[in-house]
Amino acid sequence: MSLDTPPRLTATDEARRQVEICNACRYCEGYCAVFPAITRERAFADGDITQLASLCHNCRGCYYACQYTEPHEFALNLPAALAEVRVESWDRFAWPAGPARLFQTSGVALGGALVVGIALLFWAVSVLQPDSGEGFYAYLSHGLMVAIFAPAFLFPLAVIALGLRCYWAEVGGARIRWGHLQAAMIDAGRLKNLSGGAAGGCNFEKGDRYSQARRHAHQAVFWGFLLCFASTSSGTVLHYVFDLQAPYGPFSLPKLLGVPGGILLTIGAVGLAWLKTKADPALGAPSVWGGEMAFVALLGATGATGLALYAATGTGLVQPLLALHLGTVLAFFLTTPYSKMVHGFYRMAALVRDAQLKG
């Protein structure tokens, strides 16, 4: 390396360089929460950059509106710069860090986790099949299901909680009040930061044209996921509190929540994956494109396999579909702290912090 080559900036330094230019311009103030947050500061510590990066929803409005994108010498590409900071921060906050690097970047690795999860469940339903049981409990006892999924659910949550604590310390978060949470939940629920403000959409699959497609697809995934989660939770409550065991009928709470949830999740994931193939990878973090795509596919697969399992009720396909669905869910849960899934947690934290800073 020759001596006059300038040292390569870290992701945080590069984002800081760009944010300082943005703070002297401010043309993008109406797109999302990132720019008003920038204007509240004059100097940006590392934690400030982490916060801005986590607040950015990658709507890309600022990139297409920017007069300073390459070949201009300022070479701004803020969506990409902040995406790189996000990816690095998720690595840094994850414990252990190794799997985060692996599953964020490598779609193949995430696919591998899926294969392992499914294989494990196939083994369980064929070798550990109980003597009696109804519905899918005929193939996998309730006790075994809990034995597998309780830790598979709680361990990732604990890892994420640790990560969020690191995040909160790094961005200098204050004590959280209900008002902050409320503001953050409203913004997250509406995906306000993908709305483009007055532009009525973000720039993703159609270059500099605005579109609501990504926001709507993400809404489908988000609400579909929450409905599925609510469905499972309602089943748990019915089981333990009301002593009502699966299988549940079509008009039971788990099905009323789960079926629309599964449909939304599946359709939304297909939409997000398709949109991702149309968008410019250079406006995100190109190194994690594969991992992100695999994650969207995994999310969609949890919805699709769940629906297929329900559709197969009473047929001989229940056993393999049960293994397929539960294996997919297992892979999803276990990789959650290390996959794109963490974006939801850190983004929520960033929205809460932003609500605090807005005062």
Added chain:
Amino acid sequence: MTGLDKTLWDVIVVGGGNAGLCAAIEAAETGAKVLILESAPKTYRGGNSRHTRNFRCMHDGPLSVLTGSYGEDEYFDDLIRVTKGKTDEGLARMTIRTSQDCLPWMEAHGVAFQKALSGTLSLSRTNAFFLGGGKALVNAYYNTAVDLGVRVAYDAEVTHISVEAGRFQGLDVTLAGQPTRIEGRALVLASGGFQADLDWLADAWGPAARNFLIRGTPYNRGVVLRDMLDQGADSVGDPTQCHAVAIDGRSPKFDGGIVTRLDCVPFSVVVNNQGERFYDEGEDVWPKRYAIWGRLVAAQPDQVAYCIIDSKSIENFMPSVYPPEQADTLEGLAQKLGISGSKLRDTVDAFNAACQPGTFQPTELDGLSTTGLTPPKTNWARPITEGPYYGYSLRPGVTFTYLGLKVDDRARVFGQAGVMHNIWATGEIMAGSILGEGYLAGFGMTIGTVFGRIAGQEAAAHVA
């Protein structure tokens, strides 16, 4: 290769900035076959419009993002104040009145507005800000134009307009390096001023102009303007003048845009490279004074000046795109800026001795004035005493030139034999018809939009 020369176009628009796009959209909406020739590559399309941020708009009551009302007379008074009367009242009032209809038209053609940006609240009543700035507006108009069937050629530099007996016949254009002749039935000229042609600027202003920075596009070289003037088109505006503001001296030679502005002059002592003060830094609030500082700095040796501030004032102005030079002593700062430390020390000592006690109010005229100092500093005069000290270099940044084509209220261009039958002009190339001196924030976009729409409608009617 491109096939553009195989078509007889109804309307050819030279220049793909705001003004040309408005003309192209209006013409295409009547069904006309429209071609835009844009001299920049696609990434730099849009001329100076890509650096703009707002549209000054008359309104009788709240309109879109605009609050209150802004009537014709108040708007016209604002224009008279900055132009010192160098305007055409009929054209100016027509432009002002028409601006009110333009804003809804802009929204209907894809432009999104936002409320006034932080730091620009003084404009929230009079100016509607483009969400994302001028490049977002340009993108929206290109999309609208393309959807209407308008053809756009980038890297298309028009070199000559063929005018015979006051009638446009066709034009010569270099398309991707190939000289090409294109024919059309009507022509709209929207190719901007000449501020990016440093030779022309130097001819007009003197050799000092070579040290000016050009805030906007490097593609406004005035080739079409000169070609039209050479063919006897009527001109308007002072050929020797350009609008220049004082900007960060480290800015790019071209295309630095908005971020190169520096708002620290009112809180500074400003010296030239001899270390001497030359003008009252505190004469008025910065939005009313930044324009004259371009000329003031242009008149200094080597067209450069230096803002000196101390730690007390570092947060009183908008953040700068480049960090200031910084040192613990004035002498250290002078060394970093490349001026004489002892001279700077003498100047600052004399200034400090002339400061008076009083209450500093950064957002209003606080009357905190020096006494017995020439030139005085009549507001915000606080001694420069608290290190670390900060310094910025200032240079003139040219925004636009005044010389242009004279037009009437139908955007028609005139020559020796009177009106040209099928040539219209809009945007910076004719703005001198209304803006003879000074500048009013957001008024360039108003002129371009109003005359762009008129030119497009007139050209389309001509070929219908």
